[in-house]
Amino acid sequence: MIHYIHPTSPDDRIIANAIKLLRDGELICLPSDTNWLILCDLENKDGIEKLYRMKKEEPDKHFSVLVSDISMAQNIAEITNRDFKILKKILPGHYTIILNAFHKTSKKLKATKQDKQVGIRIPPIDWLRKLISHSENGLLSSNITNDLLSLSENDPVYSYLIEEKLGTKLKMIIDPGEVEFIGPSSIINLCDQIPEIMRQGAGDCSIFE
Numbered sequence: 001m002i003h004y005i006h007p008t009s010p011d012d013r014i015i016a017n018a019i020k021l022l023r024d025g026e027l028i029c030l031p032s033d034t035n036w037l038i039l040c041d042l043e044n045k046d047g048i049e050k051l052y053r054m055k056k057e058e059p060d061k062h063f064s065v066l067v068s069d070i071s072m073a074q075n076i077a078e079i080t081n082r083d084f085k086i087l088k089k090i091l092p093g094h095y096t097i098i099l100n101a102f103h104k105t106s107k108k109l110k111a112t113k114q115d116k117q118v119g120i121r122i123p124p125i126d127w128l129r130k131l132i133s134h135s136e137n138g139l140l141s142s143n144i145t146n147d148l149l150s151l152s153e154n155d156p157v158y159s160y161l162i163e164e165k166l167g168t169k170l171k172m173i174i175d176p177g178e179v180e181f182i183g184p185s186s187i188i189n190l191c192d193q194i195p196e197i198m199r200q201g202a203g204d205c206s207i208f209e
Contacts, residue, residue: 001167002159007176010127014174019134021171027051029144029162030174032123033094034185034202036144036157038170039066042076043137048108054169055142063109063142064096064119068133073120076105076138083190092124094182094202098189109140117191127176
């Protein structure tokens with residue numbers, strides 16, 4: 001269940017196995033720069049349904065799509081010339097970017113049915129972007145909260161704790177060793193003419209002020 005990797009030279013066999021599981025509609029878990037995440041393939045309906053069912057166990061649901069680069073993001077959401085320049089300046093980074101989702105994206109995601117928007121992330125972790133790039137479609141993600149693991153708010157989260165609590169629902173947990181999370185990402189909304197800082201997090205927002 002838990003697969004350990006070296007963050008600077010991940011085992012290609014583990015990456016390939018993770019991608020196969022995602023394409024087959026399974027859920028996997030791994031750490032990003034901000035938190036432990038549960039992931040599914042954006043193009044697999046079964047995987048999306050499994051992720052939504054799991055997150056219904058807690059009232060606060062946060063979903064975003066991980067992409068490896070701006071080119072992949074352009075298949076998921078509308079990116080204007082202005083947006084492109086902004087994204088080139090700040091990504092990869094500790095940001096979640098809110099964009100207008102294409103219809104083909106919003107119809108898959110229950111969280112976007114009303115506002116037609118989607119959160120995009122390009123995490124600043126090389127091995128994670130490598131995994132995402134092999135997915136080709138982008139990966140729908142949601143944070144693992146301490147509530148989901150029946151832990152106290154300040155308890156540290158380790159891969160073995162995730163396996164103990166969610167092992168029957170996850171097909172793989174990727175553990176790159178000691179992880180230091182930087183904190184919540186900054187959320188920037190680019191859907192309107194003027195970029196809006198929706199949450200000041202780990203990403204530097206001074207360029208938007």
